[in-house]
Amino acid sequence: xxxxxxxxxxxxxxxxxxxxLLAIPYLTASRVALDFVIRLAAFGIFATSLNILIGYGGLVxxxxxxxxxxxxxxxxxxxxxxxxxxxxxxxGAVLFCAxxxxxxxxxxxxxxxxxxxxLTLAFAMLxxxxxxxxxxxxxxxxxxxxxxxxxxxxGIDLSKTTTLYGFACVVGVLSLLLMRALLQSPFGYxxxxxxxxxxxARFLGINVWRIKLYAFIIAAGFAGIAGSIMALFVSGAYxxxxxxxxxxxxxxxIMMGGLHVFIGPVIGAALLLLFNDMVTRFTELHGLALGVIxxxxxxxxxxxxxxxxxxxxxSLKKKRVTP
Amino acid sequence: xxxxxxxxxxTSLSCIVTQTSxxxxxxxxxxxxxxxxxxxxxxxxxxxxxxxxxxxxxxxxGLTGYRMxxxxxxxxxxxxxxxxxxxxxxxxxxxxxxxxxxxxxQLLVCYAFILILDDAVKLIWGAEFQxxxxxxxxxxxxxxxxxxxxxxxxxxLIAAAAVIALVLWYVLTKTRTGKIVRAAAHxxxxxxxxxxxxxxxxxxxxxxxxxxxxxxxxLAAPVRSMSPGMGFSILIESFIVTVIGGMGSVSGALxxxxxxxxxxxxxxxxxxxxxxxxxxxxxxxxxVLKPSGLMGREPRV
Numbered sequence: 001x002x003x004x005x006x007x008x009x010x011x012x013x014x015x016x017x018x019x020x021l022l023a024i025p026y027l028t029a030s031r032v033a034l035d036f037v038i039r040l041a042a043f044g045i046f047a048t049s050l051n052i053l054i055g056y057g058g059l060v061x062x063x064x065x066x067x068x069x070x071x072x073x074x075x076x077x078x079x080x081x082x083x084x085x086x087x088x089x090x091x092g093a094v095l096f097c098a099x100x101x102x103x104x105x106x107x108x109x110x111x112x113x114x115x116x117x118x119l120t121l122a123f124a125m126l127x128x129x130x131x132x133x134x135x136x137x138x139x140x141x142x143x144x145x146x147x148x149x150x151x152x153x154x155g156i157d158l159s160k161t162t163t164l165y166g167f168a169c170v171v172g173v174l175s176l177l178l179m180r181a182l183l184q185s186p187f188g189y190x191x192x193x194x195x196x197x198x199x200x201a202r203f204l205g206i207n208v209w210r211i212k213l214y215a216f217i218i219a220a221g222f223a224g225i226a227g228s229i230m231a232l233f234v235s236g237a238y239x240x241x242x243x244x245x246x247x248x249x250x251x252x253x254i255m256m257g258g259l260h261v262f263i264g265p266v267i268g269a270a271l272l273l274l275f276n277d278m279v280t281r282f283t284e285l286h287g288l289a290l291g292v293i294x295x296x297x298x299x300x301x302x303x304x305x306x307x308x309x310x311x312x313x314x315s316l317k318k319k320r321v322t323p
Numbered sequence: 324x325x326x327x328x329x330x331x332x333x334t335s336l337s338c339i340v341t342q343t344s345x346x347x348x349x350x351x352x353x354x355x356x357x358x359x360x361x362x363x364x365x366x367x368x369x370x371x372x373x374x375x376x377x378x379x380x381x382x383x384x385g386l387t388g389y390r391m392x393x394x395x396x397x398x399x400x401x402x403x404x405x406x407x408x409x410x411x412x413x414x415x416x417x418x419x420x421x422x423x424x425x426x427x428x429q430l431l432v433c434y435a436f437i438l439i440l441d442d443a444v445k446l447i448w449g450a451e452f453q454x455x456x457x458x459x460x461x462x463x464x465x466x467x468x469x470x471x472x473x474x475x476x477x478x479x480l481i482a483a484a485a486v487i488a489l490v491l492w493y494v495l496t497k498t499r500t501g502k503i504v505r506a507a508a509h510x511x512x513x514x515x516x517x518x519x520x521x522x523x524x525x526x527x528x529x530x531x532x533x534x535x536x537x538x539x540x541x542l543a544a545p546v547r548s549m550s551p552g553m554g555f556s557i558l559i560e561s562f563i564v565t566v567i568g569g570m571g572s573v574s575g576a577l578x579x580x581x582x583x584x585x586x587x588x589x590x591x592x593x594x595x596x597x598x599x600x601x602x603x604x605x606x607x608x609x610x611v612l613k614p615s616g617l618m619g620r621e622p623r624v
Contacts, residue, residue: 111614119610121562294432
């Protein structure tokens with residue numbers, strides 16, 4: 001099967017998922033379900049964008065929240081202070097994050113392994129500190145107050161929950177499809193080669209630094225989209241968006257969902273969001289329960305759920321072939 | 324932002340004395356925590372992301388120990404021993420399984436323990452803020468030096484940290500055990516080939532890091548309020564210290580800790596909301612200019 005037909009198949013899949021998601025509001029009037037999917041769109045994009053770095057590039061960033069937070073603030077400020085329309089503000093947020101990614105990535109991707117991780121953490125916390133202390137612009141620890149307006153564009157009115165829901169679904173599925181296309185392109189395969197054997201890639205004439213930087217910028221841009229959706233949903237932006245716990249949560253989503261299957265981080269995001277919603281309803285000891293689950297993943301499955309399933313199915317198939 | 328107040332402070336002796344003493348105790352506590360972190364990284368090559376939680380555990384054990392025995396010295400020892408034992412079990416049954424996995428698995432196991440320990444502390448000691456109060460033995464009027472105020476306990480804390488640092492330095496450089504630990508850090512395969520039990524060394528180093536963090540927690544108890552989750556900020560600051568000093572370097576941890584302690588105490592006068600920012604800026608600068616840190620060896624690549 002050649003690449004274009006594979007990709008046509010993936011577009012078909014994406015359209016099917018989108019259609020199913022858009023049908024949900026007609027089946028249930030539950031706000032909880034709609035809110036869940038909107039948050040899943042934001043966190044699914046966020047975790048998948050980080051997985052471009054971690055899973056496909058082998059670049060373990062501890063500071064990806066800076067682009068989630070950066071995107072949320074850029075989007076919110078453009079809406080509040082510049083009064084732009086929603087698509088323009090989103091584009092602005094993506095551009096802002098990509099530029100930030102260009103500058104910070106250019107510095108970070110030179111470093112290896114844990115040093116790269118710590119440098120990204122340092123820059124993310126630096127941005128968090130700037131957000132906290134630049135009170136006149138960002139509102140400091142109170143966050144971006146006053147709400148983010150949702151003006152009508154192209155006849156789309158996002159102040160209605162169902163419309164916002166549809167918008168988040170479309171943006172979410174489109175972003176995932178775009179990331180998938182990028183990762184299946186020659187660029188995506190070069191990135192995998194750099195991850196597996198940078199020396200060999202360099203020998204073949206690939207500029208390793210530049211490939212890593214491109215990955216960093218792309219991941220930053222998509223995290224900016226995720227941040228914008230979140231800002232739109234909560235109608236504000238908060239310093240916690242850029243805090244290291246947010247980076248940690250994305251890593252947790254990737255690790256729970258699986259980092260070698262494209263859709264893994266989205267599954268992980270759904271699992272973690274579901275878990276947070278469920279457990280807080282039953283027990284105060286949310287951390288204890290999550291901690292035990294994380295331990296089961298780390299020491300039991302030793303991989304995310306999708307990686308585990310893929311391997312399990314493969315091993316079943318093998319057994320069937322060998323008599 | 325208030326640079327003028329910072330300027331006024333550094334031109335008055337009393338303010339310098341007060342702020343320096345505060346900076347030194349912050350630095351002393353940070354040193355105890357960060358040195359364990361850096362030792363574990365240097366010898367085992369893993370980062371114990373749960374190290375801040377060991378500090379928290381030490382503070383709470385110290386609190387209980389003090390209430391039970393009434394002696395601060397005993398409380399500190401109990402905290403050190405208890406946390407050391409916990410670290411030993413943590414290493415043996417959890418961390419050892421992920422030494423050969425990638426850093427993300429180690430992060431995951433530690434993260435699980437951060438969550439579990441925070442909730443365990445909440446269950447045992449309660450979710451609200453707690454404080455030990457100043458132990459009776461140190462209920463003395465503070466010292467006045469050049470118009471600045473230094474509480475007696477600050478001197479005790481700095482002395483205790485200095486003694487621990489000296490013992491650590493002596494063990495690492497002058498004894499056979501220290502030589503073995505350094506050998507294991509330098510070349511684990513060779514050390515093991517020479518008939519030394521590297522598993523035992525790893526367990527010992529991890530426990531030692533636990534003892535240091537536990538004692539630091541107990542020592543901090545009289546001057547810090549306790550709450551579940553208190554390990555988070557000290558963990559991040561220990562990262563900064565280890566990176567600035569050089570990952571794996573004990574002397575680097577000392578320099579880094581004192582530096583960060585002073586930046587914290589003076590920075591809180593000049594630019595309270597951006598102290599963290601300055602620390603992270605310093606960390607980023609070191610990583611860009613000299614990733615091996617101020618005192619670190621060149622990374623083994």
